[in-house]
Amino acid sequence: MARRSALFSAIAEVFGFAPDELGPALENPFLRGRLSTLMTGVETALGTTDPVDALVSDAGLVSVGSARLRVLSDDRGAQAVRPALDIWEAALGRHGVSGRLQLMDATSERWASAFELLVAGVELLAGVAPTFVGDLLPHVALVAILDGDLVERLGSASAREFPGLVALPPPRTPLEAAEALVHEGAHQKFFDLAMTSSVLSARAYRPMGVVPSWSPSDAPPWSVEQTFAAFHAYSCLASLAEVSASGACGRRHPHSLLPVASRRAAELGAWLGGHPELLGRDGRRLVAALGARVGPACPEPPQDAVQSGLPSVTRCVGDWSVVVQAGVEPAAWVTTASSAR
Numbered sequence: 001m002a003r004r005s006a007l008f009s010a011i012a013e014v015f016g017f018a019p020d021e022l023g024p025a026l027e028n029p030f031l032r033g034r035l036s037t038l039m040t041g042v043e044t045a046l047g048t049t050d051p052v053d054a055l056v057s058d059a060g061l062v063s064v065g066s067a068r069l070r071v072l073s074d075d076r077g078a079q080a081v082r083p084a085l086d087i088w089e090a091a092l093g094r095h096g097v098s099g100r101l102q103l104m105d106a107t108s109e110r111w112a113s114a115f116e117l118l119v120a121g122v123e124l125l126a127g128v129a130p131t132f133v134g135d136l137l138p139h140v141a142l143v144a145i146l147d148g149d150l151v152e153r154l155g156s157a158s159a160r161e162f163p164g165l166v167a168l169p170p171p172r173t174p175l176e177a178a179e180a181l182v183h184e185g186a187h188q189k190f191f192d193l194a195m196t197s198s199v200l201s202a203r204a205y206r207p208m209g210v211v212p213s214w215s216p217s218d219a220p221p222w223s224v225e226q227t228f229a230a231f232h233a234y235s236c237l238a239s240l241a242e243v244s245a246s247g248a249c250g251r252r253h254p255h256s257l258l259p260v261a262s263r264r265a266a267e268l269g270a271w272l273g274g275h276p277e278l279l280g281r282d283g284r285r286l287v288a289a290l291g292a293r294v295g296p297a298c299p300e301p302p303q304d305a306v307q308s309g310l311p312s313v314t315r316c317v318g319d320w321s322v323v324v325q326a327g328v329e330p331a332a333w334v335t336t337a338s339s340a341r
Helices: 002-014 023-027 029-040 075-093 111-128 130-135 174-196 224-243 258-273 281-289
Strands: 061-064 067-070 142-147 165-168 312-317 320-325 334-339
Touching: 002 023, 002 029, 002 174, 002 312, 002 320, 023 029, 029 075, 061 111, 067 111, 067 142, 075 142, 075 165, 111 130, 111 142, 111 174, 130 174, 130 224, 165 174, 174 224, 224 258, 224 281, 258 281
Parallel strands: 142 165
Antiparallel strands: 061 067, 312 320, 320 334
16 A cells, blocks of 8 residues: 555656645545556646545445445546546447446435445455455545446446546445455455556566456457456455355355356466466465465566656655656656565
8 A cells, every 4th residue: 555655656746746745635546547647648637636535425434443435425426437437338338238337326215225235245344354354445445336227237347547446336235245345455456566566577468368268268368467366356255255155144146256256266376377477576476375376486577777867756665666757758657666575
C-alpha cells in the first residue's frame, strides 16, 4: 500500500504537483487512472483531484472490525464510475452482449438489501477468513454495486485502468458477497504488486500465453499477466472454499467459482512455475508461496535505464525505491522500481 502511494505521488510530482498537493486524492481510483493516461499521452489534463471520500456519502461507508470499505451510493459516484462502466460494456459487446450498466445508489429500492448483504459478507470474512480482511480489502478503494440488464453477465469485475475500483452485482447471500470481495480484492492486490514489485520479467510481455482447459477451444490465449492474476485470485478463492466447505457460511450461489478454484489454481500455477523465465524475483516467490513448484531462476533482462538530463522523481519506502522519469515522448517515460533485498 505504501509503495503504491509512493508510486502515484512520484508520477504526480513529475507532472508538476507538489508532493502534498493531492494528498488523499491519490487514493482515488479515477485520479490514479488519469495519471496513468497522462503518462501514455492519452490525456493532456489531470481532471478531478477529489479525495476518494468526496465520492462516498455516509450511506456507503462499511466498517467491520479493521475492515473499511467505501461504496459508491449517490450521483457523485454514478458520474465518476461511468468511464469504468463504458469499459465493461465494451468488453461484453465484444462477446456479442449488448446493454447498459448503471450504479445502484442509495435511492434504489434494492439498495438496503444489497448493502446489508455486502456488510454481512465482510462480517463473514472477518469471522472465517480474517487474513483476507487485512491482506486483500485494504487494496480496494471503492466498491460499486451495479444494476442494469448486463449486471448478471458481468458478475464481479475490476478495471485495471482504475486501480482500486471493484464492481459487483447485488449479492444474494453473505457468502456471495464475500466471494466477490475476495476475488476482486485479490485482483487489486495483484495489480498493486505488478506496479511496485518484480512480478514479471521483461520476457513476459512478448506475445505468448496459455489457453486454460476451461476456456473454449477457439478462445485467444491469456497473456502471462492475466494468467498470473487469475492464478492469484483462484488461489485465494480456494482458501475461501476450504473454510466455507462445511456449509456453515451458507449455500454457494449457482455461478460460484469456489468449487473449481483449487483445480484451476493448480493448473495455472503449474504453467507459471514451468516458465520461470517469465517471472521476476518477486513473482517467483509469490508463485511458490501459493503452492506451485517453480523452476530454476533465469537471469533477468536489465530494466529501462534512467536517462540523465530529464526530469525525474524518486520515492523510497524502506529498502524499496521507485524512479519516475518523463521522456520527451509519452512512450519514453520510465518507471523503475527496485529493492535492496
